[in-house]
Amino acid sequence: MSSENFVDINNISKRKIIDNCFAILGLLIIFVAIFILLGLVLQILIEGLPRLTPQFFVSFPSRKAEQAGIFSAWVGTSLVMFVTAFVSIPLGVASGIYLEEYARKNLLSAIIEINVTNLAGVPSIVYGLLALGLFVYKFQLGQSVLTAGLTLALLILPVVIVTTREAIRAIPISLREASYAVGATKWQTIWDHILPYSSGSILTGIIIGLARAIGQTAPLVTIGALTFIAFLPDPPISSEFPYLPLQTTFPFFNFQQFFAWLNSPFTVLPIQMFTWVSRPEQEFQINAAAAGTVLLMMTLGVNGIAIYLRYRLRQGIKW
Numbered sequence: 001m002s003s004e005n006f007v008d009i010n011n012i013s014k015r016k017i018i019d020n021c022f023a024i025l026g027l028l029i030i031f032v033a034i035f036i037l038l039g040l041v042l043q044i045l046i047e048g049l050p051r052l053t054p055q056f057f058v059s060f061p062s063r064k065a066e067q068a069g070i071f072s073a074w075v076g077t078s079l080v081m082f083v084t085a086f087v088s089i090p091l092g093v094a095s096g097i098y099l100e101e102y103a104r105k106n107l108l109s110a111i112i113e114i115n116v117t118n119l120a121g122v123p124s125i126v127y128g129l130l131a132l133g134l135f136v137y138k139f140q141l142g143q144s145v146l147t148a149g150l151t152l153a154l155l156i157l158p159v160v161i162v163t164t165r166e167a168i169r170a171i172p173i174s175l176r177e178a179s180y181a182v183g184a185t186k187w188q189t190i191w192d193h194i195l196p197y198s199s200g201s202i203l204t205g206i207i208i209g210l211a212r213a214i215g216q217t218a219p220l221v222t223i224g225a226l227t228f229i230a231f232l233p234d235p236p237i238s239s240e241f242p243y244l245p246l247q248t249t250f251p252f253f254n255f256q257q258f259f260a261w262l263n264s265p266f267t268v269l270p271i272q273m274f275t276w277v278s279r280p281e282q283e284f285q286i287n288a289a290a291a292g293t294v295l296l297m298m299t300l301g302v303n304g305i306a307i308y309l310r311y312r313l314r315q316g317i318k319w
Contacts, residue, residue, distance in 0.1 A: 041296065048289035056290060060230040061272065065283030070291050072229045073272040076145070077214065077298065079233065079261065080268060083149025084156070084213050089206055092157050096164025096202075101190055120158035127155045128222030136223055143224030145233060146262040151219050156209030163205020167198035200310045207306045211299055217270040226267045227275045233264030269295045 059069025099116075103109045131151035135141045141150075171194050179189040195202075236245070236258045245257035269291050276288035 044289050044292045044296070047286055048291070048293035051286050051290035052293060057294075061228050061275075065279075065281055065287055068276075068284075068287055070269065070272060070294060072232060073267050073269045073291065074294060074298075075232055076229075076266040077268045077295075079145050080148045080152065080220075080266060081210065081214055081302075083146060083262070084152040085206075085210060087150060087153035088157050088160055088209065091153070092160025092206075092209075093164050093202060095157075096161045096168065097190060097195075099161070100165045100168045101186070101194075116158050116161050120162055123218075124155055124216050125218040125222060127151055128219030130154070131219060131223050142263060143226075143265060144263045145266045147223050148220055148225065148266055148268075151223055152213040152216060155216065155219065156213050159209040159212070160202075160205050163208070164198075164202050167201030167205070168194055170201065171197055196313065199313045203306050203310045203313075207303055210302055214299055214302070215270055215295065217268075217274060220268060220271060225271050226265050227271055229265060229267045233261035233266070236261060269298075 056069045057074065058071050059067060060071050061073075062068040099109065099112065103112075128151060131147060131154065135147045135150055136143060141147045175193055175197070176189055179193050184192070234257070273288045273291045273295070276284040276291065279285075
C-alpha cells in the first residue's frame with residue numbers, strides 16, 4: 001500500500017470520527033433541551049391542574065385568589081387570535097405568491113425580500129411601538145381587540161410570507177411546465193397545482209407564526225391591554241330570534257352592533273399570568289400555573305388542528 005493511500009485512509013477515518021462526535025454532541029444537546037422543556041411543562045402541569053375547575057374558566061379576575069378565573073383572558077385571547085389569523089393568513093400567503101410568482105426579479109424585489117426576511121427577526125416590542133403610533137394614535141382604533149389583532153398580524157406576517165415563498169420555491173419546475181403544456185394559465189397552475197402541493201409547508205409556517213403570537217405580551221402591553229378586566233366584549237349575536245342585529249331602517253343589518261366586539265378593551269392569558277406571577281401570594285402563583293396550562297393546551301390545540309389539516313391535504317394530493 002502506498003503512502004498516499006495510507007494518508008487518505010487516515011483522513012477518512014478522522015472525518016468519520018469527527019462526524020460521529022458531532023452527531024453525538026448534537027443528540028446530547030437535543031436531549032438536554034427536551035429534558036429541560038419537559039421539566040418546565042411538568043412543573044406547570046403539576047401546579048396548575050388541580051386549579052383547572054369549571055369555575056376557573058367562567059370566573060373573572062378577582063383580588064381573592066380562590067375566586068379568580070380566566071374568563072375574560074381566554075375569551076380575549078381567542079378573539080385576538082381570530083383577528084390575527086383572519087388578517088395574516090390570506091395577506092401573508094397572497095404576498096408570498098406574488099413575490100415568488102409574479103414580481104419581477106429586479107432591485108426593488110430584492111430590497112423587499114431582504115426587508116421581509118429581516119422583519120421576521122425584529123423584537124416584538126418594536127411592533128408594539130409601531131402599532132401604538134399607527135393604529136392607536138393615527139387611525140384612532142383605540143386600545144381594542146382590533147388593534148391587538150392587527151399588531152400580532154404584523155408580527156407574524158414576515159414568517160408567513162417567507163415560509164410561503166420557500167414552500168412554493170420547493171415545487172419542481174417540471175410541475176409548472178407540465179401544467180403550461182396542457183394550456184393552463186399561470187393562475188390556474190398556481191391554484192390547482194402549486195398551492196395544493198405546497199400547502200403542508202405553508203401550514204407549518206402558519207403554525208409557527210400563530211404559536212409565536214399567542215404567547216406575546218410586550219406588544220399588547222405597549223398598545224394598552226388591560227391587566228384587570230371583569231367584563232366581556234359585546235357579542236355579535238343576541239339570545240332572541242332572529243339572533244342577528246337587524247333593524248327596520250336601511251341598511252337592515254346593524255353592522256356597527258355586529259362588529260362592536262372589535263372595539264372592546266381586552267386582556268389575554270399571558271398578561272393575566274404576568275399579573276398573577278407578580279403577586280406575592282402562593283395561591284396566585286398556582287393560578288398563573290393553571291393559566292399557563294390552558295395557554296399550552298390552546299397552543300397544542302391549534303397545532304393539532306393544523307397538523308390534521310396538513311395530513312388531510314396530503315392525503316387528497318395522493319389520491
